[in-house]
Amino acid sequence: MxxxxxxxxxxxxxxxxxxxxxxxxxxxxxxxxxxxxxxxxxxxxxxxxxxxxxxxxxxxxxxxxxxxxxxxxxxxxxxxxxxxxxxxxxxxxxxxxxxxxxxxxxxQFNFLSYEMNRSGDGSGDVFNASNMLVNLNEQIRILQSGSAQSDEKFWDNSLRRLISRTISLLKFSNQDINIYNIRKVIADSLTNEDIKLYSHIKSQASSQKNIPEQQKKEAQENLAAMVDGNYFVELLEICDTLPLTENLSTTLQYWRNEFATLSEKTRSIIIESALGIIEPFLVDGILKNQFSKGLSxxxxxxxxxxxxxxxxxxxxxxxxxxxxxxxxxxxxxxxxxxxxxxxxxxxxxxxxxxxxxxxxxxxxxxxxxxxxxxxxxxxxxxxxxxxxxxxxxxxxxxxxxxxxxxxxxxxxxxxxxxxxxxxxxxxxxxxxxxxxxxxxxxxxxxxxxxxxxxxxxxxxxxxxxxxxxxxxxxxxxxxxxxxxxxxxxxxxxxxxxxxxxxxxxxxxxx
Missing domain, CATH: 3.40.50.300 (P-loop containing nucleotide triphosphate hydrolases)
Incomplete structure (x- = not known):
């Protein structure tokens, strides 16, 4: 038992x-x-x-x-x-x-894995898992400055959405939900121009139209290189093989049409905020060794x-x-x-x-x-x-x-x-x-x-x-x-x- x-x-x-x-x-x-x-x-x-x-x-x-x-x-x-x-x-x-x-x-206590796999109502709820990370960030901010800085709601909400959609993408792709993978998704996420390029290459690589064989082969090689060199693209490819549910559609819509289209400055601030939360778990020490992966x-x-x-x-x-x-x-x-x-x-x-x-x-x-x-x-x-x-x-x-x-x-x-x-x-x-x-x-x-x-x-x-x-x-x-x-x-x-x-x-x- x-x-x-x-x-x-x-x-x-x-x-x-x-x-x-x-x-x-x-x-x-x-x-x-x-x-x-x-x-x-x-x-x-x-x-x-x-x-x-x-x-x-x-x-x-x-x-x-x-x-x-x-x-x-x-x-x-x-x-x-x-x-x-x-x-x-x-x-x-x-x-x-x-x-x-x-x-x-x-x-070890990977708190994200715990929240996704515990028993009871709410287990596996992406919002609950992302909320744990955001709540941790809030507590760190309070202890550092003595203030919750409630005037930053736009950035807090944007950060919450980014983390939530990151965890969703990992979950749909059947990946381990841990700090390392969250960082890889966010760091490798595509800009609007990158999304257009990826979509174009993918379209050519899988096209049934009568295009030159060499052009199609090059597109397939380029797509394979993108998948091999970019964790985010790898997950998009996995998701494209899945039945398109409402939740999956919402997640892909966020990455392709919402987050990617943000202005460079706004996008950079949100990414830096997310990576700032994650950074303490990536350097040698107790947070990396005992809280970023594994669940005893x-x-x-x-x-x-x-x-x-x-x-x-x-x-x-x-x-x-x-x-x-x-x-x-x-x-x-x-x-x-x-x-x-x-x-x-x-x-x-x-x-x-x-x-x-x-x-x-x-x-x-x-x-x-x-x-x-x-x-x-x-x-x-x-x-x-x-x-x-x-x-x-x-x-x-x-x-x-x-x-x-x-x-x-x-x-x-x-x-x-x-x-x-x-x-x-x-x-x-x-x-x-x-x-x-x-x-x-x-x-x-x-x-x-x-x-x-x-x-x-x-x-x-x-x-x-x-x-x-x-x-x-x-x-x-x-x-x-x-x-x-x-x-x-x-x-x-x-x-x-x-x-x-x-x-x-x-x-x-x-």
Missing amino acids: GIFDKLISSDNSNDPNKKLDKVLYEVPGTDTDITWADAVEGTLILGATGSGKSSGPAKHIAMAMLKQGFGFCVLCAKKDEKQRWIKYAEKAGRSEDIILFDKDNGL TDLMPENIIKNKKIIIVDFSVKEFGFSGIIATAIYKIAFQSAMERRDISTEEDPKPVAFFVDEYQNFCYPAMDSLFQATARSSWIATVYISQNLNGIIQVMGSSNAMARTKSLLSNMNLKYFASNSDYDTNRWASDMIGEHWVSTDNFSYDENAEIKNKSQRSERRRKVEIDDFTTLKTGRTANKFIVETVVFKAGKLWGEHKENYALASFKQK
């Missing part, structure tokens, strides 16, 4: 949603439980570097999810993350579930659901730089798309899938992440985003309504942990979210002998957690007896015996 087959496990529960009430862990110091249902509503952990956010709340959550058999997708940003997760899995008795995707293990079945995102695997994507930013970000983004896009297709009703023993992203600001794709998180609960995806502060995420949200877009995304991360932080905007946002309460204050007036003359009492609104309180939280290590403090908040949940809407949690690093 392949990993794309119907997901079957061991339990025969008729109502899987009842499992969401299961306790995942207790938040230490609060006497309050977090359930599976809480987890699949998203978790956000913010804290300054050295605040203990990874070794405190993140570790506590990870161990709970590992021990309860969740599948995992872990995106590594730092060099030591891989080893940390290997230790976590070993401690939880899950070592055999680890699938490590790094530069040394030989695994172990890396199928569906494997995380079916077999509860722990896929650790380890192309750390610190080690691989921008190539590491692109590599991780490729798998992130494929994973999120696969999880959105998940149908809990087809699984007999469903469990949430954990999605852990430390240094989230490096992997943020605003449009896709917002949509993904809005529906993550129905797919049982327990997202955990970890970052330093609000401004780091705002920076990659683009220039248009960046603050509003950030807050919209993070508002769907319902469970929030705030560790020690010196960032004023983050601390104020957290304090505002937790809100205010009525506080009674005594007012005294004194006579000339400094004795109380009058006493009055009044009530006023004050913050439940002051902005500067977040700067005093314990950050672990020896000085704090390895205790990491966080303020925890979740709308709709009351904490501790006083039933407040927040609590002070204390996590042990050791």
Whole structure:
């Protein structure tokens, strides 16, 4: 049975949603439980570097999810993350579930081949495959410039059409859909004058009219030379032998009558844009070796659901730089798309899938992440985003309504942990979210002998957690007896015996 087959496990529960009430862990110091249902509503952990956010709340959550058999997708940003997760899995008795995707293990993930060959509705859809490549380009642009540059819609649409029609041509010709072949098609595509010449030679080579035999022979030789020396022409020749369907006709129409007839400047810009996306996959490195061809079945995102695997994507930013970000983004896009297709009703023993992203600001794709998180609960995806502060995420949200877009995304991360932080905007946002309460204050007036003359009492609104309180939280290590403090908040949940809407949690690093 392949990993794309119907997901079957061991339990025969008729109502899987009842499992969401299961306790995942207790938040230490609060006497309050977090359930599976809480987890699949998203978790956000913010804290300054050295605040203990990874070794405190993140570790506590990870161990709970590992021990309860969740599948995992872990995106590594730092060099030591891989080893940390290997230790976590070993401690939880899950070592055999680890699938490590790094530069040394030989695994490959051709994301285009995956999208064309996966199971389920939409598999093999050319638009979906081209969309993955265009989405990747969009994320690269955002991370490079901090802006989605929405004013370039003409060029974006033209680029999308070119990639889509390129993949269609490869598919009709029964060619492997990979970066190399996409590049060859685009680079070898014919101009309007070339198309006219090709059509003329082809017409003479196959003509049934009474033309000189030598002229016909020369045309056949010229056509053979064109086919032999031009990959694009080779595919056109293959397509000419196929039944002319509507989709094939549309594809050939694009190449012969639309793209070929564009002005030289417009055509060059679109081609350069496409080749610019492809270029990182053609030079020696992780993108060429592990993402341009080959598809290891172990890396199928569906494997995380079916077999509860722990896929650790380890192309750390610190080690691989921008190539590491692109590599991780490729798998992130494929994973999120696969999880959105998940149908809990087809699984007999469903469990949430954990999605852990430390240094989230490096992997943020605003449009896709917002949509993904809005529906993550129905797919049982327990997202955990970890970052330093609000401004780091705002920076990659683009220039248009960046603050509003950030807050919209993070508002769907319902469970929030705030560790020690010196960032004023983050601390104020957290304090505002937790809100205010009525506080009674005594007012005294004194006579000339400094004795109380009058006493009055009044009530006023004050913050439940002051902005500067977040700067005093314990950050672990020896000085704090390895205790990491966080303020925890979740709308709709009351904490501790006083039933407040927040609590002070204390996590042990050791």
